[in-house]
Amino acid sequence: MATSADAEAIADVISAAAHDLTDKHGHGHWSAVASAKGVLNGMSKAKVLVARTGDKVVGTLRLTGSRPWVIDPAYFTPVPRPVYLVDMAVRPGYQRIGVGRALIEQAKTVTTALSGDAIRLDAFEGVAGAGGFYEKCGFTDKGHILYKTVPHIYFEWLKEKINPPV
Known part of the structure; x- marks a missing residue:
């Protein structure tokens, strides 16, 4: 878990x-x-994870x-306790080289420990997006939307497979 001492380094990674x-x-x-101020504000409302190489922060997510x-719940599997992944x-x-994948695996562990049922996120669609990465990490494409003229893809990871009603 990140601490307030990591805020500047996290802002630097995101930037x-x-x-x-x-x-x-x-x-x-x-x-x-x-900004470090924005990161600190986000820390007050979330769990912020970091990946380090030695003392250097090289990856983060919240x-x-x-x-x-931007998230429309209608696209996702109904669960009591969803967790949202942002600012990766x-x-x-x-x-x-595996930093992002390690962060995702850590996020799954933290979500489970917090009694979360799913991780939901949105990613930019297209060349600047990371959709393929999330799919390789076990997330399911839940739908495509246009938000303020920008194409997004919704992704979901379920802690336990939920069978649809018959």
């Missing part, structure tokens, strides 16, 4: 990932940078019980 996506794909909704504005970022140079 570095945003700059990298902007350099590769042009300016978009993924271009927003983070788990919250509060539904983000891995520092460029540490991507595609």
Whole structure:
């Protein structure tokens, strides 16, 4: 778990990932940078996970019980206690070597420990999106939406497989 002492490093990881996506794909909704103040505010309402190499924070994500504005619950499996994954970022140079996958596995463990039933998230659709990554980590595509002209994909991971009604 991250502490308030990690806020500046977490903001730096999120901002570095945003700059990298902007350099590769042009300016978009993924271009927003983070501040330590914003990270601290997010920490007060969520569990923030970090991946480290030595003392260096190289990845992060936030788990919250509060539904983000872009998430439409109608697309997801009804469960009593969903957890929402937001603000995931891995520092460029540490991507595609297992850091993100380790964070996702840690998120699943934390969600289970918090008695959460599912992890829900949205990802940008297209070249700047991470949909393929989430699918490889065991998430299911739950639907595609357009939010403020930006295509998104909803993903869900269920702690236990829930059989649909017959």
